[in-house]
Amino acid sequence: MIDPEETLEQQVARQSKIIDALIRRANREHGVGGSVYSLFQSAIALQGEVWEKTRDLEQALDTLGRASNKLKIAEYAWQQTEQNLAEALEAMEGGFALFSESELEVFNDQFKTLVPDLEEEITNGLELDTYFELLQSSASVVSVAKTGRKTDTTGDNRSFSLDRPSVLELRGDRWFQITRKSASANRTVLLSTEITRIVRQNRLEKNRLIDEQSFFLQAAFDHMTQGVCTFSEEGTLLITNERFRELLNLPLFLVQKGTAIRQILEFARKQRLLVGLETGDDFDEILHELRSRGSIDTMVRHVNGNILNIRVHGLPDKGYIMNVLDITAETHSKETLEQMVQERTRELTAVNERLRRQNEEQAIIDEQLRQAKAEAEEAVSSKTKFFAAASHDLLQPINAAKLLISTLGEGTQDTPFEDTVSRLGRSFDSIESLLHALLDISRLDSVGSELSISSFCIGDLLSSVRDDYARLAREKGIDLSIVPCRQWVQSDRRYLLRSLQNLVVNAIQYTETGRILAGCRRKHGLLVLEVIDTGIGISPEDQTRIFSEFTRVSEKSSDYGMGLGLSIVERACRRLGHPLSVSSTVGKGSRFSITLPFGQVPDELPVGLAEEQDTHAEAMDLIVLIIEDNEDVLFATAQKVESWGGSVLTASSTAQAVEQVREIGMAPDIILADYQLTGSDNGVEAIKAIRRQTSSRVPAIIITASPPGELEEASRKQAFTVLSKPVKLSSLRSLMDWKTHQPKIVCFGT
Template sequence: MIDPDVPLETQVARQAKIIDALIRRANREHDLSGSAYSAFQSAVALQGQVWAKTRDLERTESELEVVRSDRERTRRTLTDALAALEGGVALFSEGRLEVCNELFQHLLPDIGARVRPGLSLEDYFEAMAESRHLVSTDRRIHSSLTRARHGPVGTSVLSFVIELAQDRWYQINLQRTSADTLVILQTEITGIVRKNRSEKENLIDEQAQYLQAAFEHMGSGICTFSRDGEVILHNTGFRELLGLPFTLLQKGTSLTQILGFIRANGLFQTADLAEVDGWRDRLARHGRLRRRLRHSGGRVLDLHVHPLPDGGFLVDVKDVTLESRATEMLEKRVGERTAELTRANRRLTAQYEAQARVEEELRVAKEAAEAAVSSKTRFLAAASHDLLQPINAAKLLISTLRESAEGTPLSPSLERLDGSFQSIEEILHALLDISRLDSTDGALTPADVCLGTLMQSVIEDQTPVAAKKGVRLDAVPCSAVVRSDQRYLMRSIQNLVVNAIQYTGAGGRVLVGCRRRPGSVVLEVWDTGLGISAHDQTRIFDEFARAENVPFGSGMGLGLSIVERTCRHMGHKVRVRSKPGVGSVFSIEMQVVPGRRMPAADAPDQPPPSETMDRIVLIVENDPDVLFATTQKLESWGASVLAAASTEEALQMVRDIGMAPDIVLADYQLDRGDTGIEAIKAIRAETGVKVPAIMITADRSPELIRKGAEIGFAVLTKPVQLGRLRPLIDWKTRWQAPEGPGPDKSLP
């Protein structure tokens, strides 16, 4: 019923209240009960409870008395212990003074009467700060007290030193012993402070002697001045270098006296002395001073002045007579050498001016040459369309005539005529390729290229040529992907294969394949042809260079030059191994693109073209000869041809027939800014059908190929190869049915 953890006084009071309540209850039951026996039983029980509570009360009072006695004894013991300590000690609990010894109470006599139990910590420090016996403290008391209240328990949270009257010193330490208890210790350190002060003075005297000894052993003259300009320390060298008397240069001599003596005795030249007169002002402005003085005795002195931390300054004087004479001699020699160099410089300037004029003439000539090359490149690029147009028309007409004259006496002549135009086309392409590779406009466009695709395309093109000559042409499949320009790499492979076929006799063999190497792949073209001598191998990659053993009229020697230029621009390595009468091996080494696999071709295997091309073909071509030749060729294949010279004519023909054509063949460059792209878009928009389209152009730029992939048309370059044109038309009209309106898709 009673919590044993509460104070004993509270337990006794609560027990008395319980006994009083029981007595009142017994009296009330005695008055109300009608049975004497019941009353007797109640009285007996009540008496037992009263005796038990009385014993508890007596035991509790005895324990309380013991606790009070122990507490008083502990307090007396703590007081005696504090009195026995050498320093002042005080115990603050919950911010109030609980107990302290006599030394703590009377450390500051004028506030001793206020140091009594119950004094707050703030009031004690306030009284300490106001005491007239406190001379100084090494920190602010109130800010230190604020930090002490939040310090960790069990450690010293504040320590500072105070100075009292009569040169007495005490160290004050504050330490937290619990969350609400703070102990203050006052330890006298007067003896330690006085001893340190004495040792410091002795050390300063010793250092002064050491410093003086160090000054005396220096090679230059040293003198230190106070902030008032009086001499503090100096060495013998300073006095001797300046020529000052011993009696003048003593401790306490002012700088003004020294300068007055120097001026009165003419120890330095007047100009030098004028410079030194205002040296303290210049030292204050610039932080340092350096002057060279000439002594009347012929010596040359360097004077350096440095500021000191206490406001004084240090003067350093050094004899530099020998150095000055050496410098003067050196300056004289330098002057003589400078004069010689000046004369040589005039000669070199004249030579340089002459060389500059020559270089300017060379620069102008170089710019003119570059402009000529650039003009040639632009001319060839601009003229390529006009040059290839008649060749394209002639090849189409020759092809039509060959089919018509087959089996007649004209057939051999037409075949030779076709071969002549083929040679013209190859030479023209070679010249255009060389021009583009030599231009500064960056004709190459690096991309990830699958070698297998390029090799297969070249093999398909050259197989008929090889079969006609009786040469066996084979290729080993390769799936390596390299970084190169697709068009020019294909041209390089084609040139190597064409050369191999051309210089291999009937019954010979040409093999194309690749060899894997770490990080690279080597494409090789083997042949069993004429072979090349070691002398010719060093020059066959030059323009118009041919081996000595090749027959006359077998080419202009441009193919290998294109290969060498392409490989040089792309960083590929081209090599040749050959033996006359045995054959040759041309190789191109390229870096492999790791982790790349080219996607499979979108188009299925092309079926063989049908005998009759039963299709409506719309041709958009501005050149009348090419338009006529293309129309004749397509009609000979059985197609129904709509021939238009512009986009507007093509749209009108579509409106006339009232339906979309099966395919559109368009030239890229039309008249008056019109293009084949606009024609294809307009026809598709007019018919609402994505009509298959082929762009036949002399433009070989990668931008046009990317545009074709975006809009959806294939690109064939002029002169068009009929062996590719008809299969492509047949595949597009058979396997790519025209689509309805919708987003454009890429077409091969």
């Protein structure tokens, strides 16, 4: 009965009518009954309904009042927002316009007054395309340019870009940038920003740069040795230098900016300044020739006698540049230059001929040098091969003599011959030392000799040196102290041992009293092997020459050798890459140091001899098979082994050795075999044959004069030990005991 869409007043009026109608109806119904109580009862019921309707009406009025308040608040907020937006638009520095459905809806005064003659046309409802058309036809608009492409300021380019800003030039040198933005699918925003100050500033900066470039260009022109002049497309002078006026001998008024080239040509024609240039030709014809050919290059003679080279080239702006160069000196000296060239050519030909002959002579000399070098290398190689081949024959008698002297020494103890035998032994020791020195120098000087680099415990070398030279030190009354070391190093074991031996022997040689100390210490991640003595010392001037061959610091000790020991040490350390140093004080002693890299300690340490056995140990109870093709060495070795208590079987070849073993019907306890036997026979084959015959891995020692590296692989595969000749008896006895008893004594690395 009540329409919610009606206004509040209409709803209240309608409810009042409904209430009145209900009251009249109730009165009619209760009047018919005529009962007062019925009327009262009907009035009470009607009053309850009226109260209920009144309550609903009050609630509706309250709801309507709250809605009305909210509507007023929203309307006020809208008005405030609209006012703020209007104020913000007016406060903007540029123009703003909002087009909805391509019709102008909102804009500010700056947008309206942007183009003065369009101010009356800027109204709500203006079409966007119509606005652009008005801009393009406006008399106040000079030009429209799209950013990102060349601006055409002639007024012809008036199209607006839809995807990038356009620059609008107005009369009075005013500039605006118009930017088009899409606010939504059907709303477009136009922003106009005045950029007059930026454009004017850029123009000033551009003019400044042009002026600077003109200044630099003029300065460059003024310092050029040739005359330069540039002309515009119309033929007026733009830039020139003083050299241009001097070469052409022109008056000052003709080299001012703006002077026409016609005037210059006319002046030259009248004054007859140039001979060879058709100055009477029309300028247009000259210009046509220049444009068709691209350049003009001619040589003329000036009235003052100078010869000028004139070149005219076109420029990108359709102007042209003229270069004038004085070539008088070059022209006058042309004939002279030609003569000089001919003379120089003849000289060069003669020099080339001399060089050719010298090259031929040099080629002959080079060939002779090559042959001499080849002969020298062949001589060195032959020397090395000779020493290698002769080493066995040279060491054989020394080895036999030392064995015999050792046996003889045991038999002459406490007899008048004891001192003689001792001196004889020392003499052979000197022979052995000298022979080893010569062999070492030969191997170190040989280019083809190879080093055998491996990791080993340096304690073995220190122990060997202690046992070999302790007796010699005791005889001189010197205390030789060897500090044990369990470090592993990486080097050539043989050459490092020889170097250490030579340093110790050198210390014993030049120390009269006191002590010699040999040991190792860590330094900067390396191991330094040092030999320190309290000897006579070495002067600073002698510390560099002591490593040369046949050099001795003092002649008092000449009985100890030929001065080759330190030379061998220096050569070996140089080949091995081990730094060698010496420090010494005269009268106090010397310190020699060899710096070594640490070696890799194997997971399973090999069993070695930490301490050699005493040569006077108890008698050995062994069957020893000695294989040696030299009768003297065989006899001396057998006699020495028998003096130790061993039972000896002797053979000169593999066949005899196998026959000896077959006769006794059992395997020997150990084999001592020379490596080089008669013919192609050798000790390695003999060891293999004995082991096959006895079906057992008999312990074996190869005694050889060859470099130990040659047998390294074979010794590892066949499990035999290599001893170098001459054999040290203490080493031989200790090694035989160890090979037969296999004591588990190892040298640990730390």
